[in-house]
Amino acid sequence: MPKSKIRALDGAHAVAEAMRQINPDVVAAYPITPQTAIVQTFSNFVADGLVDTEFVAVESEHAAMSTCIGASAAGGRVMTATASAGLALMWEVVYVAASLHLPIVMPVVNRALSAPLNIHCDHSDSMGTRDAGWIQLYSENPQEAYDNVIQAVRIAERLLLPVMVMQDGFITGHGVERVDVLDDGTVKGFIGEYKPEHSLLDVDNPATYGTWDMYDFYFEHKRQQTDALSKALPAIVEVGEEYGELTGRKYGIFEAYGMDDAEMAIVVLSSSAGTARMVVRGLREKGVKIGLFKPRVFRPFPAKEFAEALADVKAVGVLDRSIVFGAMDGLGPGPLYLELCAALFAAGNTTTRVADYVFGLGGRDIIPAYVEQVAQDLAEIAETGEVKTPVSYLGLRE
Amino acid sequence: MAVNLEAGWREASIAGTIFEAGNSIEYITGTWRTLRPVYDAEACTHCMICWVYCPDSIVLVENSKVIGFDYDHCKGCGICAVECPVKVKAHAYTGQPGKVIQMVEETSFE
Ligand code: SF4
Ligand code: SF4
Numbered sequence: 001m002p003k004s005k006i007r008a009l010d011g012a013h014a015v016a017e018a019m020r021q022i023n024p025d026v027v028a029a030y031p032i033t034p035q036t037a038i039v040q041t042f043s044n045f046v047a048d049g050l051v052d053t054e055f056v057a058v059e060s061e062h063a064a065m066s067t068c069i070g071a072s073a074a075g076g077r078v079m080t081a082t083a084s085a086g087l088a089l090m091w092e093v094v095y096v097a098a099s100l101h102l103p104i105v106m107p108v109v110n111r112a113l114s115a116p117l118n119i120h121c122d123h124s125d126s127m128g129t130r131d132a133g134w135i136q137l138y139s140e141n142p143q144e145a146y147d148n149v150i151q152a153v154r155i156a157e158r159l160l161l162p163v164m165v166m167q168d169g170f171i172t173g174h175g176v177e178r179v180d181v182l183d184d185g186t187v188k189g190f191i192g193e194y195k196p197e198h199s200l201l202d203v204d205n206p207a208t209y210g211t212w213d214m215y216d217f218y219f220e221h222k223r224q225q226t227d228a229l230s231k232a233l234p235a236i237v238e239v240g241e242e243y244g245e246l247t248g249r250k251y252g253i254f255e256a257y258g259m260d261d262a263e264m265a266i267v268v269l270s271s272s273a274g275t276a277r278m279v280v281r282g283l284r285e286k287g288v289k290i291g292l293f294k295p296r297v298f299r300p301f302p303a304k305e306f307a308e309a310l311a312d313v314k315a316v317g318v319l320d321r322s323i324v325f326g327a328m329d330g331l332g333p334g335p336l337y338l339e340l341c342a343a344l345f346a347a348g349n350t351t352t353r354v355a356d357y358v359f360g361l362g363g364r365d366i367i368p369a370y371v372e373q374v375a376q377d378l379a380e381i382a383e384t385g386e387v388k389t390p391v392s393y394l395g396l397r398e
Numbered sequence: 399m400a401v402n403l404e405a406g407w408r409e410a411s412i413a414g415t416i417f418e419a420g421n422s423i424e425y426i427t428g429t430w431r432t433l434r435p436v437y438d439a440e441a442c443t444h445c446m447i448c449w450v451y452c453p454d455s456i457v458l459v460e461n462s463k464v465i466g467f468d469y470d471h472c473k474g475c476g477i478c479a480v481e482c483p484v485k486v487k488a489h490a491y492t493g494q495p496g497k498v499i500q501m502v503e504e505t506s507f508e
Contacts, residue, residue: 100413160412198415206419213414220407221414227407 002186009179011172012037014146021187025076028056028067032086034169035109061086065093072102075199084111098133103156111169120363121169123322135163136299138269168271253302255294262291264378268319279371307347314382317374331391359394370394431474433501438490448478
């Protein structure tokens with residue numbers, strides 16, 4: 001095992017620490033709650049001379065991502081970080097980064113979108129960009145946020161795709177936990193050097209980036225993006241295994257907890273998986289055949305892997321921390337549910353029943369009793385094979 | 399040719415990046431033009447005002463003389479016709495009084 005140090009860090013500081021160790025060529029960022037601690041801490045590192053990074057204090061998130069795009073096309077290792085309205089303001093150029101196949105890494109500290117104005121956690125911001133062509137990794141705690149950011153550099157540069165690394169606003173971002181921080185040399189060795197094949201600053205080999213593309217080529221270039229994303233899952237797994245060999249913390253596509261012989265499953269992203277795991281553990285001790293899936297990778301969505309893993313499961317409860325407004329006759333299920341249903345349908349699975357539970361919007365707490373309620377529903381669904389309420393809400397006042 | 403126009407998505411350069419400098423000459427932008435600048439070669443004093451003002455370097459010059467326009471790339475903005483300082487009583491092509499450069503409906507050439 002390499003040298004490392006146990007530290008008490010919240011998710012934002014853990015990510016800033018990872019960024020210090022990555023020592024990117026360029027960071028262009030605009031502060032926004034609850035991401036602020038990342039950018040503020042990192043800019044301290046810049047001011048203290050602890051990194052070689054060119055830090056660009058931009059006037060908006062649109063400018064942040066635009067700067068990242070230019071710097072990445074110029075051949076730099078480039079990062080930014082954002083949340084909520086910041087990500088929404090970036091929207092246009094978030095697509096450009098992916099379309100130009102630029103390996104930018106962006107930690108996102110999940111926060112609700114307005115209105116009404118709310119600074120607390122849900123996944124509306126990053127889920128809004130789920131079709132933008134980025135790889136998306138979700139982290140349960142500060143340790144995972146730290147580990148995912150370091151791996152994201154390797155994943156991005158290998159696939160030539162940008163990577164977003166999510167953690168839950170305040171719950172993870174401002175929640176201090178035990179984080180095993182690798183020593184600087186180990187991180188440096190793991191990420192290696194970035195040697196881009198082409199660069200805007202290579203004046204001996206001039207090239208035009210971000211070209212004009214009409215009906216004669218645009219379609220082909222979109223197909224190249226799906227091709228790159230379709231190769232991403234094995235690469236993400238390989239990097240996660242290599243990271244595991246190095247640190248003892250192996251990462252894959254999703255975490256399956258108590259899924260051997262499980263007849264019921266709960267699927268949930270990020271910090272709420274901790275609450276769900278605790279409930280599942282308790283139920284397992286009572287002999288209930290229930291397990292937990294915590295997807296780490298949402299983009300690309302691991303459809304085949306999920307269909308296989310859920311093939312013999314009778315009832316699945318998906319916990320979604322955002323709403324796809326207007327989906328399914330306007331019922332407004334979450335994106336995780338829709339993706340999972342599509343995966344099961346495409347795999348020809350007609351026996352696994354799925355119910356969606358929207359929870360935690362605008363930072364509302366999820367408590368063990370809510371997860372227990374889901375488990376009770378699932379027991380009934382498994383028994384009857386019938387989903388009475390496809391989309392329901394946890395912790396909502398009626 | 400900098401770009402293979404028949405390339406499938408596997409052969410096409412990633413994201414449409416073009417790895418050859420000076421490639422905009424390949425793109426025939428003159429097809430967008432609705433008005434064509436036509437100059438009266440006899441009346442032209444070769445003052446080069448049009449050459450200076452054209453934003454797209456379309457005015458073709460040889461031995462300090464205007465010899466024509468690059469119609470493959472001229473967008474028909476008409477700046478040259480406005481800036482041309484020399485007047486004619488009857489333009490050699492249009493027969494109209496006005497400037498040495500006059501703008502003519504593109505469709506009249508087909
Ligand atoms: S501005 Fe008119 S007169 Fe002068 S060179 Fe051009 S066409 Fe000739
Ligand atoms: S019409 Fe415009 S583009 Fe064409 S030659 Fe005149 S100034 Fe140049």
